[in-house]
Amino acid sequence: xxxxxxISFFLLLFSFSIAAVEKIPDExxxxxxxxxxxxxxxxxxxxxxxxxxxxxxxxxxxxxxxxLNFAYFxxxxxxxxxxDGMVKGLNSLSDKDLENVQxxxxxxxxxxxxxxxxxxxxxxxxSLKSFNSNNDHWEFLFGSEDxxxxxxxxxxxxxxxxxxxxxxxxxxxxxxxxPSGLITRxxxxxxxxxxxxxxxxxxxxxxxxxSTVESLLLFCYNYDPNEQGYVLxxxxxxxxxxxxxxxxxxxxxxxxxxxxxxxx
Numbered sequence: 001x002x003x004x005x006x007i008s009f010f011l012l013l014f015s016f017s018i019a020a021v022e023k024i025p026d027e028x029x030x031x032x033x034x035x036x037x038x039x040x041x042x043x044x045x046x047x048x049x050x051x052x053x054x055x056x057x058x059x060x061x062x063x064x065x066x067x068l069n070f071a072y073f074x075x076x077x078x079x080x081x082x083x084d085g086m087v088k089g090l091n092s093l094s095d096k097d098l099e100n101v102q103x104x105x106x107x108x109x110x111x112x113x114x115x116x117x118x119x120x121x122x123x124x125x126x127s128l129k130s131f132n133s134n135n136d137h138w139e140f141l142f143g144s145e146d147x148x149x150x151x152x153x154x155x156x157x158x159x160x161x162x163x164x165x166x167x168x169x170x171x172x173x174x175x176x177x178x179p180s181g182l183i184t185r186x187x188x189x190x191x192x193x194x195x196x197x198x199x200x201x202x203x204x205x206x207x208x209x210x211s212t213v214e215s216l217l218l219f220c221y222n223y224d225p226n227e228q229g230y231v232l233x234x235x236x237x238x239x240x241x242x243x244x245x246x247x248x249x250x251x252x253x254x255x256x257x258x259x260x261x262x263x264x
Contacts, residue, residue, distance in 0.1 A: 031158055031159055031160050031169045031170050031171050032158060032171065033156050033157055033158065033171045033173055033186060033188075034156035034158065035156055035183075035186055036154070036155060036156045036183050037183055037184065037185070037186075038182060038183065038184075039154070039155075039182070039183050040154075040180075040181050040182055040183075041057075041068075041151070041154050041155055041177055041181050041182075041183060042057075042150055042151050042153075042154035043056070043057045043058040043061065043181055044056070044058070045057065045143070045147045045150065045151060046143070046147070047106065047141040047142065047143040047147065047148075048114065048117075048141065048142055048143060049117075049139055049140065049141055050114070050117050050118050050121045050139070050140045050141075052114050055139075055141070057104075057151070058181075060102045060104060060139070061177070061179050061180065061181050062179050062180075063100050063102055063179065064099065064100025064101055064102060064179055064205070065100070065101050065102070065176060065177065065178065065179065065184075065201050065204035065205055066101075066102045066103075066104060066176070066177040066179075066204075067086070067101065067102070067103045067104070067174055067175070067176055067177075067201075068104055068106065068155065068157075068174065068175040068176075068177060069082065069083065069086060069103065069104065069105045069106070069174055069175075070105075070106055070107075070108055070152060070157050070159070070170070070175075071083065071105055071106070071107060071108075071120075072107050072108055072109035072112060072168050072170075073107050073109065073112045073116040073117055073119065073120035073140075073142070074109065074111070074112065074116055075167075075168070076167065078170070078172060078190070080123075080124075081172075081190040082172045082174075082190050083105065083124050084124075084127075084190075085189065085190045085191040085192055086103075086174060086192055087124065087127050087128050088191070088192075089191070089192035089193065089194050089196075089197045090103075090128060090129075090197060091127075091128065091129050092194040093194055093197060093198055093201075097197075097198050097201060097202075098137075098201070101137060101201060102137055102138075102139070103128070103137060103138040103139070104138075104139050104141060105120070105124075105138070105139070105140045105141070106141045106142070106143075106148065106151070107120075107140075107141065107142040107143075107148070108148050108149075108152055108157075108159050108168070108170070109142075109168060110144060110145035110148070112142040113142070114142075116142075117140050117141070117142050118140075120140060121140040125138055125140070155175050155183055156183075157170075157171070157173070157175065158170075158171070159171075171188070172188065172189060172190050173186050173187060173188045173189075174186070174187045174192065174200075176200045176201065176203070176204045177204060178204045178205070179204075179205075184200070184203050184204045185200040185203055185204065187200055
């Protein structure tokens with residue numbers, strides 16, 4: 001009996017040692033996103049849009065918040081799921097929430113061409129509702145390997161090409177930029193709650209004018225990376241409620257004192 005226990009113990013140790021030295025697949029090591037909140041995105045390079053025109057990324061800024069969606073246009077599944085999830089979430093928002101928002105789907109696959117870009121655009125663009133009184137709020141872009149790699153690195157988006165499968169491994173996330181080009185939020189997943197999209201867009205407007213209601217929402221809610229969404233901050237809410245209560249008490253005392261004076 002004791003011998004069996006000892007043998008089992010050493011077998012367990014041996015299995016742990018093998019697991020410890022086992023190499024983590026490159027797909028996991030090289031595709032995690034490195035968040036760079038507050039950094040500026042690289043904007044001084046040109047990409048080609050679905051019309052075959054060379055455009056500078058800076059032309060999409062200064063209009064309003066920008067949503068970056070990295071994909072590759074011949075992706076068999078994941079990229080389509082991310083785009084479908086983004087579209088479903090955005091279609092649930094009001095036109096006011098989407099005011100001046102620009103969506104950029106950028107290919108990180110240097111094999112993509114004008115034809116594959118147009119095919120991807122035709123498949124998905126019509127599914128996003130029209131806002132900003134036009135249909136030019138969603139652009140599809142591709143470019144050289146060096147340019148796209150530098151752009152992706154500037155926002156911390158990493159991807160890995162698997163020679164065996166001839167496909168890319170990559171993370172699933174949307175990246176939000178302010179009109180001045182600052183990285184303001186990362187939203188992860190293949191589905192995106194309308195509230196999280198609204199809050200991310202609102203947060204990206206910070207260097208622009210935002211409404212009192214939007215300011216109040218940003219005060220009460222904070223992004224929780226563990227929940228991968230915005231959560232209500234109880235402490236801030238209690239502070240706000242306490243402040244409002246104090247003002248109400250002061251106002252009530254003022255009214256009561258004023259009534260006493262009038263009675264005299």
